[in-house]
Amino acid sequence: MTPYQDLDKQYINGRWQDGREDDTIQDINPFDNSVLLDIKCGGLAELNEAYAAAQQAAKTWGTTLPQERRDILLKAAALLLERKDEFAEWIAKEAGGAHAKGEVEVMLAHEVLLEASSFPNRLHGSILNSSTPGKESRVYRKPLGVIGIISPWNFPVHLSMRSIAPALACGNTIVVKPASQTPATGGTLLAKLFEEAGLPAGVFNIVIGKSSVIGDAFVSHPVPKMISFTGSTPVGKGIGKLAGENLKKVALELGGNNVFIVMEDADIDRAVAAGMMGKFMHQGQICMAINRFLVHEKVYDEFCGKLVERTKALKVGNPLDRETDIGPLIDEKQVKRIQKDIEESVAQGAKIEFGGQADGAVLYPTVMTNVRNSMPIAHNEIFGPVACLVPFKDDAEMLQLANELDFGLSGALHTRNVERGVQLAREVETGMIHVNDQSVNDEPNAPFGGEKESGMGRFGGEWVMEEMTRVQWVSVQHTPREYPI
Incomplete structure (x- = not known):
């Protein structure tokens, strides 16, 4: 298949065009600093055009037959599989994702498309019992209209698709603002995909611009009825x-x-294998990645030794090399931020068991011990390949350590006693937690979302359908009604 072209353009009302701002966004490969795309920025004019196009298209897209919406989503899913290598290569070049990460991300996006393709035929209304004689009480479910989507740079294909596909399936039109670091994988590649799948003009729009220019206006604009955001x-x-x-x-x-x-009582080998995935997948640049390993003091040394041994075997390098496990962070600024947290934590008593060094935007996988929750490397979200180990002596201390910080997105717990594990897992203040697995799990039919400062709302299955639609109560009085006045 011919690779997609014009990925450096805005996509508004079915037309690919240059932005009209004087400023540009350079799309940089984080591994070698080469320029992938040079994009003329869109500004408030392009934003207004995109929202106007989406608003106009919403009048017809929301009433399109369910099988037509379904078929476009299924066509997009088939095309994504055909273009899997193209998308994975862009993920490597633009986001620094190793080949395995790119394949996983594409397949996750594919699964989201398949799940969303079922939504048009699952958007049911209902008939309610009425307490008024002769009244029929109906509830209709309808699309919101226009949804604004702000996508992140870490898993740009999947995390953009997680909002895009259900929004379209539920009959909404969209305007997407991709992250400046990943304008292709989080924006224009996906617009190309849906354009090829036959999506009508105006239903899907992309505006690439500086947040300082269009960020607030993207959210406060009067047209969108909902904003979907994944980020900090x-x-x-x-x-x-x-x-x-x-x-x-x-x-x-x-x-x-x-x-x-x-x-x-955990199976240590199994826990270490799971921990490697949950910590080092995509260099730890995942909102669900493990931030703190809470390890019972009786197995602390054994777990640490085996984790260090596995970490030493990771291959660091160019993500375009299919043997690479650890590629670059999104930019050198992130490396410096994490190294500062490492240094401050070491000064407070933490110990580096392995790693800690960096080469440009590549931070080598690192394991730290003697860590406490109060240290920056544990208290802050790492978003990088650093595993910090915190010991605990009993269930009460474990739950205190797990719950005393302000976040609660995902987690994992390892034990041979599954029912005990489930009971403890339910006491961890988090939106998602996985017994005898790792924290990086996202399935399109399950509720995805966090507690506390990890966010609000849910993605996935019936839960995202609820988020992206509205209900209207319509009653019919079939027989004359007696009124008190």
Whole structure:
């Protein structure tokens, strides 16, 4: 298949065009700093055009027959599989994702498309019993209209698709603002995919611009009825405030400080294998990645030794090399931020068992011990390949350590006693937790979302359908009614 072209353009009302701002966004390969795309920025004019196009298209897209919406989503899913290598290569070049990560991400996006393709025929209304004689009480479910989607840079294909596919399936039209670091994988590649799948003009629009120019306006604009955002907690709070002032719905999937709990009766080899995946997948740049390993003091040394041994075997390098396990972080700024937290934590008593060094945007996988929750490397969201181990002596201390910080997105707990594990897992204040697995799990038919400062709203299955639609109560009085006045 011919690779997609014109990925450096805005996509508005079915037309690919240059932005009209004087400024540009350079799309940089984080491994070698080469320029992938040079994009003319869109500004407020392009944003207004995109929302106007989406608003106009919503009048017909929302009433399109369910099988037509379904078929476009299924066509997009088939095309994504055909273009899997093309998408995976872009993920490697633009986001620094190793080949295995790129394949996983594409397949996750494919599964989201398949799940969303069932939504048009699952958007049911209902007939309610009425307490009034002769009245029929109906509830209709309808699309919201226009949804604004702000996508992240870490899993740009999947985390963009997680909002895009259900929004379209539920009859909404969309305007997407991709992260400046990943404008292709989080934006224009996906617009190309749906354009090829036959999506009508105006239903899907992309505006690539500086947040300082269009960020607030994207949220506060009068057209969108909902804002879907995946990203950091500070930015999410600002979006939530702006949306609230304008009475918009929001779905906010924010930061995490996820715990991986190893009980004294855990299968240590199994726990280490799971911990490697949950910590080092995509260099730890995943909202669900393990931030803190809480390990029972009886198995602490054994777990640490085996984790270090496995970490030493990871291959670091160019993500375009299919043997690479650890590629670059999104930029060198992130490396410096994490190294500062490492240094401050070491000064407070933490110990580096392995790693810690960096080469440009590549931070080598690192294991740290003697860590406490109060240290920066544990208290802050790492978003990088650093495993910090915190010991605990009993269930009460474990739960205190797990719950005392402000985040609650995902987690995992390892034990041979499954029912005990489930009971303890339910006491961890988090939106998602997985017994005898790792924290990076996302299935399109399950509720995805966090507690506390990890966000609000849920993605996945019937839960995202609820987020992205509205209900209207319509009653019919079939027989004359007696009124009190």
